[in-house]
Amino acid sequence: MTIPVLYAGSGILLFFIGLHALLIRRHLLRKIIAANIMGSGVFMVFIALGARGDSAVADPVPQVMVLTGIVVSLCFTAVAIALAVRIHNLTDCTTLAADEESSID
Amino acid sequence: MTELLTLLLLLASLPFFLAGTLGLLRFPDLYCRLHAVTKADNLGLGLVVMALLFQADSWRQIVHLLLTWLLVLVAGATVAHLIARKARDDGHQYWRR
């Protein structure tokens, strides 16, 4: 097993740990963190696959994609937190539950 | 010669980092742990920086290293103060034997 494969494997594990928590945990902020960890896993797979050359520097193309990805996931985090705060202000809830009755008020 | 100095300084830094972590884990209350974190580790980092100064090959690198250490020192001191102040305001109990 080579080092990039170790990192790529860990990235896959991180992704699924995040996905698992995203489905199971109820607090919205924790779901947001879980999605961030999924993102980190994906980035790690990308960079690890680009690090298989024999030079000290990884392939620039996956690096750029991950840089863009980091910006987008930061945007996601900011908007998701704003949405969660909005939901909290309107309904006093910090969770989402699809199987709960929709009529409040 | 410089290699040896670097080596010795790096080895000397190790006990400080270990002490910092040990203190963080084993000290009985927040105020004690504050010491371990913000004193021992900053000294350890100082020794690492000093060790690497002997290996630096340009002035830019020397300034860079010293600036890094200085920033960590200032941040460590400030955070220690702020956290201690907040802990006192929150009514954290002092540890007594």
Added chain:
Amino acid sequence: MSTFYLGLALILLLTISIGLVRVLRGPTATDRMLAAQLFGTTAVAILLLLGQATDSPAIRDVALIIALLTAIAAMTFVRRIDIDKATETQGQNSHD
């Protein structure tokens, strides 16, 4: 020599891994924040060593940025007092 730098970086990484126990154990939010502060300092040391081992100035830049920014999380924490009150009781219930 670079093997030695890496070896030292490895030991420092181990101290971070062990120090995480304090974040897990708490017991209060302030304790956790303090432990996170420690990791910043140690991570700076690791990065400086890695930078020396591979002789890459960019890694020193990463160290500088972390040195600049570790204070910010702790400062945000200190200035938002209600977080602590909100989690204090929960933190104590969930452990020990």
Added chain:
Amino acid sequence: MIHPGPIFDLILMTTLITLAWLLLAGKDLFRAVVLFISFGLLTALAWVRLGAPDVALAEAAIGAGITGALLLVGLGKLGSAERCRRTVRPATALQRLTPAVLIAVIIPSVAVILLLELRQLKTISFGQQKLVLSLLDISGTDHPVTAVLLNFRAWDTLLEKGVLLLALTGIWSLDQAHPLFHQEPLSPVLKGLSQLYLPILIIVSGALLWQGSYAPGGAFQAGALLSAGILLAALGGRSLPSYWPGLPLRLLASCGLLVFLLVTALTLLTNELPLNYPQELAAVLILLIEIFATVAIAVILAAAVAGGHPAERHKHHSPSPEKKP
């Protein structure tokens, strides 16, 4: 003697995975946020080990500053209790079974299949590295990542600026910004630190921006650092002048995208392909885009932490109805 490098990688990955598991599994949300900040630090170490210092810089600049602030502010507003006033209708058997099957069977099996697939991977592959290096001369920059970011794949970066602006629009449409920090007597030390750090942050961010043309660094890293500076100023008790939140703020937030679009339009005039810079102008155009992108990113990220649109001072149109504070 065993080389410490692979052991370092192994321990780093073990710690990261354990950390991810613990922070997602625990009960205390504040603990999760602090662990996530540490997670970001360790991820930066991983990028360094993988030879991706640009990504490490970005991770350090946002992970240590903005992400932590975003999550802490969000946690302060939401509180860590899982609560809902709504009455819960009991789920049907099928509704309960579907997620259980998904979680217990599908996720682990897909993970295992993917992990097994990794064995098929070629151990050595250069990807696009050689192509990028061979085209570096005509790109207008000496750093491969910047060349790809702002020349070869400049479309992506243009759209990324759009995403940033869109995110800010989304946040502004949801809420009005409340004061971020409590009014309280400030520790003079906090004020002093913010005064000391602000110039350093601005200088380092400028250096990173400039450095992007020949070494790891660039607009996003510089912008993230600058936004941490704005946050720091706010932490030190400063507030913006009252005329600021109107047009100036909106212009600064959108200038990154606007300048990028302008350059795109200009390249369309001289060339049939958009964002295909004339070779002798490439360096200037890239620097121009990066300077404005830095400012825009800094303003957008700082405004995102504030978490809502600024209060309307000049009443141009009727503001959104007042909500409970």
